[in-house]
Amino acid sequence: xxxxxxxxxxxxxxxxxxxxxxxxxxxxxxxxxxxxxxxxxxxxxxxxxxxxxxxxxxxxxxxxxxxxxxxxxxxxxxxxxx
Numbered sequence: 001x002x003x004x005x006x007x008x009x010x011x012x013x014x015x016x017x018x019x020x021x022x023x024x025x026x027x028x029x030x031x032x033x034x035x036x037x038x039x040x041x042x043x044x045x046x047x048x049x050x051x052x053x054x055x056x057x058x059x060x061x062x063x064x065x066x067x068x069x070x071x072x073x074x075x076x077x078x079x080x081x082x
Contacts, residue, residue, distance in 0.1 A: 005078070012075025015068045019059060020049075027079060032056060036080055042073040 005013065020035075027036030032055075035045065046069050052058030064072070 008071045008074045009078045011068065012071035012073070012078075015064060016072050016075055019064060020072070023056070027076065035076065042077065045076070046070070046073055 023030055023032035024035050028034050038045070040048075048056065049059055049064065049069055049072065059069075
């Protein structure tokens, strides 16, 4: 699938690949559950990324900045719409 990317979406993809892809490959289930099929609003997903949930670790601001967290959300939203 081709996802049109602006700078924010492209950065979100880069950060997702760095921190999320190993457990959620392609947004699908892997070690972690599928996030592409998760109907939770993006702010809930950002909360989970920041604070963790179950076996998922939380990522501190020095690991994933607030802007990068938002960019991951933009990437997931763009990816989900294609």
